[in-house]
Each structure stands twice: as C-alpha cells, then as structure tokens.
Amino acid sequence: MEKGKKIYEGKAKILYETDSPDYLIQYFKDDATAFNAAKKGTINQKGVVNNKISTKIFEFLETKGIPTHFEKMLNDRDMLVKKVTIFPLEVIIRNVAAGSLSKILNIPEGTKLACPVLEFCYKADSLNDPMINEYHIRALGLATEEELETVKKYTFQINELMKKFFAAIGVDLIDFKIEFGKFKGKIILADEISPDTCRLWEKETGRKLDKDRFRRDLGGIEEAYQEILSRVTK
Ligand code: ADP
Numbered sequence: 001m002e003k004g005k006k007i008y009e010g011k012a013k014i015l016y017e018t019d020s021p022d023y024l025i026q027y028f029k030d031d032a033t034a035f036n037a038a039k040k041g042t043i044n045q046k047g048v049v050n051n052k053i054s055t056k057i058f059e060f061l062e063t064k065g066i067p068t069h070f071e072k073m074l075n076d077r078d079m080l081v082k083k084v085t086i087f088p089l090e091v092i093i094r095n096v097a098a099g100s101l102s103k104i105l106n107i108p109e110g111t112k113l114a115c116p117v118l119e120f121c122y123k124a125d126s127l128n129d130p131m132i133n134e135y136h137i138r139a140l141g142l143a144t145e146e147e148l149e150t151v152k153k154y155t156f157q158i159n160e161l162m163k164k165f166f167a168a169i170g171v172d173l174i175d176f177k178i179e180f181g182k183f184k185g186k187i188i189l190a191d192e193i194s195p196d197t198c199r200l201w202e203k204e205t206g207r208k209l210d211k212d213r214f215r216r217d218l219g220g221i222e223e224a225y226q227e228i229l230s231r232v233t234k
C-alpha cells in the first residue's frame with residue numbers, strides 16, 4: 001500500500017490515505033501529551049513501541065473474535081488499518097481506581113473496584129473531552145441504542161480478554177481507553193491500545209509501566225514502555 005495524502009495529524013498519530021479508499025496508514029509519533037495537551041513532550045521511540053504493542057494486542061483480540069481495524073504492521077511506525085467513521089467517544093474501563101476516578105470520588109489509587117466501571121467521554125478537545133453518560137450519547141445522537149449496546153458488549157469482552165492477556169505477562173490492567181468506529185456498517189475496534197492508553201502496573205511490585213510516568217514526571221518512561229513491549233512479544 002502506498003502512503004498518500006496526510007488527512008489528519010493528532011497528538012500521537014498521523015493518518016494518511018492509501019491507494020484504497022477503504023484503508024488508511026496510521027503513523028505512530030513519539031510526541032506525548034497529557035492533561036488535554038497542556039503538558040507536551042516526546043518519549044524516545046514511543047511510536048515504534050506503541051505500534052508494535054498495539055499490533056500484538058489487536059492480533060490477540062482478533063483471534064478471540066473481536067473485530068478490529070488492524071490489517072498489518074507495515075514497518076516500525078506505520079500500521080495499515082481499515083478506514084472507519086469514528087464514534088466521537090472515548091470508552092473507558094476501570095478495574096482498579098486510579099487517575100481521574102480516584103480524584104473525583106476521593107478513592108485511593110490502587111483500590112480494587114467490585115466490578116469493572118464503564119465510562120464515556122465525548123471526544124471534543126475544545127471541551128476537554130468531558131465525561132458523559134449513555135443518555136447524553138442517545139440524546140446527542142452520538143450513537144444509536146443498538147450501536148451503544150454493541151460498543152458496550154465488545155468493551156466488556158475486551159476487558160476480560162486483556163486482563164488475562166496482561167496477567168499472563170505479570171501485569172495488572174488497571175484501566176484503559178478504547179475507540180470504536182464503523183466500517184461497511186459494522187462496528188469495529190479502532191485507534192490504538194498501548195501504554196499511552198492503558199494503566200499497566202507490574203504485578204509483583206506495583207511499578208507503573210505506562211504514561212503516568214510521563215504525566216507525573218516519574219522518570220524511566222522509555223524503559224517502562226520497552227518493558228511492556230518485551231513482555232508482549234516474548
Ligand atoms: P487525537 O486525535 O486525540 O489527537 P491521535 O493523535 O491518536 O489522537 O490521532 C488519531 C486519530 O485517528 C484519532 O482522532 C482517532 O479517533 C482516529 N482514528 C483511529 N483509528 C482510525 C481509523 N481506523 N479510521 C479513521 N480514524 C481513526
């Protein structure tokens with residue numbers, strides 16, 4: 001597939017057209033942002049690492065029957081994907097309290113939640129991606145009832161699959177964000193799944209192996225991302 005015109009540049013990735021209208025190339029950058037881009041930086045080799053980690057996870061999910069936009073890793077930073085119409089939703093699952101949930105509800109980080117918590121945020125940078133609920137989604141027409149049910153069904157399945165996937169490599173899946181889109185009338189998982197979009201804590205030590213090292217200036221960011229890569233590719 002030839003890389004064509006750049007159609008979108010986001011905070012972490014660039015999308016390019018290909019010679020087919022059904023496919024895009026997703027290029028992974030080293031740029032890192034946090035707090036709705038108030039904090040900016042770069043993480044050396046992040047693009048390469050996230051492309052490879054996402055590839056592994058998409059391949060794993062596909063084998064378990066989850067439809068994804070993943071077609072092929074083309075090289076270190078380029079992933080060939082199906083071109084979807086993205087639902088403007090960040091779909092978040094939390095297994096353990098951390099980040100904004102800990103803050104909003106004053107629950108200590110690390111508190112196990114009795115059941116997975118599903119949250120939605122409206123993808124709108126100008127509004128700081130506000131949290132919304134299913135009524136907002138229906139009322140604003142961001143997804144139909146049936147689409148919402150499918151998104152939720154896949155999301156809980158993905159959580160169970162990923163919890164096991166990471167547990168097998170000694171990592172606790174604390175929380176994560178995913179995005180879905182529509183391709184030829186079908187809902188499929190899109191975007192990326194990586195230490196940028198998941199909280200991943202080493203089981204034995206509780207060491208953070210994710211973007212919180214960047215958000216909180218904990219140091220050792222590159223090493224943490226590499227650690228996840230080496231475990232998922234073992
Ligand atoms: P942001 O837009 O939040 O800055 P990125 O830098 O990760 O984030 O940009 C990637 C963009 O591409 C996101 O807006 C995401 O919703 C969108 N996207 C992800 N996968 C696909 C796909 N298969 N087809 C079309 N758009 C996609």
Ligand code: UDP
Pocket residue numbers: 035090092098099100101129175176177196197198199211
């Ligand atoms: N997340 C993400 N992109 C966002 C917001 C959140 O990938 O724009 C991920 C984040 O990495 C974490 C989960 O979603 O794994 C929950 O994030 P939280 O609401 O705690 O947000 P934070 O306080 O980290 O911004």
